[in-house]
Amino acid sequence: MDDPEERFTLLYDRYYRNVLGYVLLRVDQGVAEDVCSETFLVAWRRLDELPEQVLPWLLGVARNKLAKQRDVRYRREDLVERIAKLTSEQEHVAWDVAEHVVDREQAISALRALPEKDVEAMILATWYGLTPGQAATVMGCSARAFNVRLHRARKRLDSRLRQEMGAARRPMRQTRGHFAEES
């Protein structure tokens, strides 16, 4: 395992898709691939100094690459619009087991009302499962600031969803167990 090329290949095979998925939330695929290649090039140059938790570090490098690009090709798109674009129109049922039933469209509409950094905080916490410390590394802020952001994002999203749900709630007149009868 001391061979640097082998170590790097393992790193690449394990995390390339994760990093690319994250960059894809900002730019189109061709540009995303370039940003991703550059990110891994940085990892290669610093192979001996990589932190133990390498995914947050890689995401942080990719995020900086995106932020520093002056090239018009690299212009970042709105995060929520990218999510909406990547989501197929018909795939409209996202539900929350312990809450209410929510359309994907409704949920995305609720996201639109959040500041972009709040959405990013939710993405790092729930899609990537990063701890506050790790996510703060990616976003280049303090863990405290990240927590405040995440807390606020959840609060807003929750209240927004509750309101949307109130508007969408439909009367259902079936008795318990009708699913069993249908099957």
Place this chain on the structure above:
Amino acid sequence: MTDRMFARLRPDELDELAEASYRRRRREDLARTFSSTRNPAPAPRRPLFLLATGAVAAVAAGAVVVSTGVLSGAPAGDTPPVAASSTPGSTTGGTGASPATRIDARSFLLAAAATALREPAATGDYWYVRQRTTHPTSHLPEEFWTEARKLQLQEQAEVDRTGAEDDELVAINEKYNKKLENLRKSIQPDGPPYRAYIVESEERWRPKRLGGTHRVKSSDHEVVFPSPQDEAKWKEEGSPKLAEDKPKSVDDNLPRPLSIPNMDITMQNVGDLPTSKKALAGRLRAQFAKLPDPHKEFDLYLWQTTVDLMTAPTTPGTRAAIFRILADQPGITSHGEVEDATGRAGVGLAVESDDGYEFQLVVDEDTAELLEYSVAEKGEDTVRVTFEEFGWTDKLGRRPQR
């Protein structure tokens, strides 16, 4: 709970695109990288993760204070165990059981704990789960979405103009929610014209190894109408498409948590969870205290965690401990013997949330396995998930050998 909804918003297409890029770029990227020079002089290492501990403390400090004595780890006496019994008039399932033969929740859960302990511990490379989900669906006409998008853009512009102050944002949200609601009412004044449900199957392979391939395969998207009238009305509306019908299989290697409210539980450590009631209860109580959800309720957290852990590769000891913790919850009631969506018999256990939703579990009396869970509002299902099979397998894409 918002986190769980958000987790499901992750577009599947991300994985498909990432996989395509990975295949296309790997060879070239590696070749180019290895031909460039590495920086041999190690720079001082930045202490990247020292912040983590303080961060957790900050979350805990900001969280709502949780009353103690809810969980079983608390001294007995505060929570009379007798409360975990059946509620009158809730003998659903059509057995018509008399009160004398009705199964009470606490006795059943304690028996289930003993049963769980008897089941053999197993292992493998992938944890397989096959489930069948039924949930309501609806369709709003294009004219709604056209208007809604306009409203959303207006709202976004207003948010951008005003900045990000909490109070202002909330006020803007409320204003536009009202507008959306009115729009919906103007288009469907009596609510949706018909009811429809989607029934779909999902198979999932979770890798035991960190970085292994995770696969979700969904199929059999079927639209079901509760009555012929609903179907007729749907046809009258032009038979709008209600479900994505093509089967889908997505692979990725994200390090995903097994349980959204318990982010620290993973495929690698789920087998090491405590096997005593006291230790597990202590761990769950601490985790609940850390949850930032302003509307959190302990019963619901426990219900959710039970679903996640009972469908994950927990050890027989941990499963038994979960049942013992549930047995001490005064809020859990029994529905007696019920049938799941596939007709299997089990015992229905329920807990109710503050806003009137009922969360049910159906547990197999012979094996103590979780057969099904469902969420109902005023006795009417909003979602029902039936676990048809779970277990270890050694190969991705293959079902467990029983």
